[in-house]
Amino acid sequence: MAVSAAPRLSLGPVLYYWGRDELFDFYARIAATEVDIVYLGETVCSRRRALRSADWMQLAEQLQAAGKEVVLSTLTLVEAASELGAMRQLCGNGRFCVEANDMGAVNLLSGQQTFVTGPAINIYNSRTLQVLAGRGLKRWVLPVELGREALAEIQRQRPQGVETEVFVHGRLPLAYSARCFTARAHRLPKDDCRYRCLDYPDGLLMSTREDEDFLVLNGIQTQSARTCNLLAELDDMLALGVDVLRISPQSRHTERIIHTFHERLHGACSVAAALRMLETVTAGDRCNGYWYGAPGMDVCNTPEAACP
Amino acid sequence: MELVCPAGNLPALKTAVDHGADAVYIGFRDDTNARHFAGLNFDEKRSRAGIRYAHEHGAKVFVAINTYAQAAGWSRWQQAVDRAAGLGVDALILADIGVLDYAAGRWPDLRLHLSVQGSATNAEAIRFYHDCFDIRRVVLPRVLSLKQVQQVAAQSPVPVEVFGFGSLCVMVEGRCLLSSYVTGQSPNTFGACSPASAVRWEETAAGLESRLNNVLIDRYGEHEPAAYPTLCKGRFEVRGNTGYAIEEPTSLNTLALLPELQAMGIAAIKIEGRQRSPAYVRQVTQVWRAALDSCHKNPGQYRPDSPGLEALQTVSEGSQTTLGAYHRPWQ
Numbered sequence: 001m002a003v004s005a006a007p008r009l010s011l012g013p014v015l016y017y018w019g020r021d022e023l024f025d026f027y028a029r030i031a032a033t034e035v036d037i038v039y040l041g042e043t044v045c046s047r048r049r050a051l052r053s054a055d056w057m058q059l060a061e062q063l064q065a066a067g068k069e070v071v072l073s074t075l076t077l078v079e080a081a082s083e084l085g086a087m088r089q090l091c092g093n094g095r096f097c098v099e100a101n102d103m104g105a106v107n108l109l110s111g112q113q114t115f116v117t118g119p120a121i122n123i124y125n126s127r128t129l130q131v132l133a134g135r136g137l138k139r140w141v142l143p144v145e146l147g148r149e150a151l152a153e154i155q156r157q158r159p160q161g162v163e164t165e166v167f168v169h170g171r172l173p174l175a176y177s178a179r180c181f182t183a184r185a186h187r188l189p190k191d192d193c194r195y196r197c198l199d200y201p202d203g204l205l206m207s208t209r210e211d212e213d214f215l216v217l218n219g220i221q222t223q224s225a226r227t228c229n230l231l232a233e234l235d236d237m238l239a240l241g242v243d244v245l246r247i248s249p250q251s252r253h254t255e256r257i258i259h260t261f262h263e264r265l266h267g268a269c270s271v272a273a274a275l276r277m278l279e280t281v282t283a284g285d286r287c288n289g290y291w292y293g294a295p296g297m298d299v300c301n302t303p304e305a306a307c308p
Numbered sequence: 309m310e311l312v313c314p315a316g317n318l319p320a321l322k323t324a325v326d327h328g329a330d331a332v333y334i335g336f337r338d339d340t341n342a343r344h345f346a347g348l349n350f351d352e353k354r355s356r357a358g359i360r361y362a363h364e365h366g367a368k369v370f371v372a373i374n375t376y377a378q379a380a381g382w383s384r385w386q387q388a389v390d391r392a393a394g395l396g397v398d399a400l401i402l403a404d405i406g407v408l409d410y411a412a413g414r415w416p417d418l419r420l421h422l423s424v425q426g427s428a429t430n431a432e433a434i435r436f437y438h439d440c441f442d443i444r445r446v447v448l449p450r451v452l453s454l455k456q457v458q459q460v461a462a463q464s465p466v467p468v469e470v471f472g473f474g475s476l477c478v479m480v481e482g483r484c485l486l487s488s489y490v491t492g493q494s495p496n497t498f499g500a501c502s503p504a505s506a507v508r509w510e511e512t513a514a515g516l517e518s519r520l521n522n523v524l525i526d527r528y529g530e531h532e533p534a535a536y537p538t539l540c541k542g543r544f545e546v547r548g549n550t551g552y553a554i555e556e557p558t559s560l561n562t563l564a565l566l567p568e569l570q571a572m573g574i575a576a577i578k579i580e581g582r583q584r585s586p587a588y589v590r591q592v593t594q595v596w597r598a599a600l601d602s603c604h605k606n607p608g609q610y611r612p613d614s615p616g617l618e619a620l621q622t623v624s625e626g627s628q629t630t631l632g633a634y635h636r637p638w639q
Contacts, residue, residue: 078429177480204546
């Protein structure tokens with residue numbers, strides 16, 4: 001793999017509820033990693049207020065000073081008037097680029113400043129991409145349920161100047177609800193959840209009745225219990241002209257994961273060695289099915305050398 | 309308030325019209341609509357007959373083309389829009405931005421509604437679709453509390469339609485990929501959730517088991533009624549407890565909220581269930597027609613009547629109903 005063709009690495013927003021100190025420590029470590037772009041902000045639940053917007057801005061400045069491109073991410077499910085107000089403020093921050101995770105944010109940013117769309121904005125075809133490019137879209141994240149084939153079609157007609165980002169590592173954000181499942185698991189009402197999410201830095205595991213890890217409850221968000229890992233598919237990314245690869249934070253070893261992707265992108269280790277390394281540090285079993293048009297939880301096309 | 313009823317086939321459409329639906333919504337026989345089930349939906353000939361029947365009886369017909377067009381199949385969505393326009397339908401119910409853009413450009417006089425699958429939960433999102441595609445109505449996802457519905461309705465640039473009755477999605481519509489995670493097919497990509505082709509029932513020593521692509525969704529004791537394995541309504545383990553971790557099998561029923569919805573200026577009430585039988589459509593349309601008429605006549609005196617509530621109960625999932633997200637404690 002040629003260095004010049006290597007896509008940049010991004011770190012997605014922290015999807016879980018971590019405390020203030022954890023977040024500051026985490027981003028201090030991230031500043032020293034090879035990651036190029038950092039998405040910052042609370043995207044899941046407006047009740048999570050360990051950091052105020054001034055704190056996020058401070059982190060944004062620190063990361064920018066460390067040479068990172070910083071993007072501020074909006075909430076994904078925007079319902080209450082207060083949430084709309086916060087989103088307005090974020091979209092009008094005037095300093096940093098914004099990742100819109102709700103169409104309301106897309107509307108606020110349209111024609112005002114260039115923006116990024118996150119994985120929960122439904123861009124399933126190039127005509128959609130064209131419309132959004134006309135409103136100021138500069139980068140989009142492929143919806144996680146789409147794979148190689150769908151992306152190839154879209155890339156063929158991608159509007160000029162629009163970059164493509166793919167979610168390549170992390171538990172997959174699969175669904176959003178008005179209901180808080182973490183509070184429900186504790187038999188607490190959502191409005192008095194006692195911030196139970198703080199107890200689950202990688203989400204709360206939900207298993208089937210035959211003890212198979214199935215999904216992860218993260219407040220109003222539901223994630224895959226398995227960790228999407230497209231490290232073995234990086235050649236596809238290069239062939240398709242993907243510009244940015246997104247790694248989604250987990251509570252431990254995120255720096256190692258970033259480093260492994262960076263090494264692999266620059267040919268410093270084999271796919272097999274990189275997969276073995278990731279296996280020791282990821283939160284759940286590996287999956288990559290969506291990329292191959294299969295069920296998302298499936299594991300497809302594993303290079304033989306990576307098998308134990 | 310307009311009563312919008314589901315029709316999965318021509319007999320259901322006629323039943324809905326005969327029993328007082330102001331509008332019926334239908335889909336074509338492919339993955340361009342969110343009830344893409346075998347044996348369901350309308351080909352061109354039946355669409356034509358249905359539209360004629362509805363129009364002769366003073367009812368409207370909306371066509372749902374509300375899945376997300378994937379690049380490789382784009383022409384199917386384009387053809388569905390053109391076919392519906394050619395048939396003279398009263399509105400299209402769309403979700404995909406690309407499809408909306410095509411429809412608005414090609415058929416500027418055709419009325420467009422934003423589908424619930426478009427996931428617009430706030431006025432800013434609705435404004436986007438209004439500014440870009442001149443939508444005339446929005447269908448709200450079933451995730452807002454009554455107070456939030458009121459705020460959105462007050463600020464929305466277009467009239468609002470809400471769900472009144474039927475199977476309940478606990479996740480935001482258009483933003484749930486659980487089904488494709490397990491089966492490869494989702495409402496967005498394929499027009500079905502927990503598709504029947506992936507379902508397997510098995511009698512085992514531990515009880516009757518339902519599986520979705522081999523994932524155990526539920527297991528039933530001897531006297532427990534079994535339900536279709538919609539994956540968010542199965543029983544799972546969280547923190548050592550087994551139960552409905554996401555949602556029970558239950559249906560939404562907002563009959564009790566009609567006066568409030570009317571006072572908010574809600575334009576239309578939608579009934580879920582294109583996959584259900586004409587008998588379901590008849591029962592539900594009758595109850596809702598009577599309730600809407602009674603509420604319209606005298607909202608102050610309106611109370612949902614018990615025979616009506618009972619009738620709805622019997623056709624509900626798990627024979628139980630909920631106010632869902634409208635009622636804050638449910639959340």
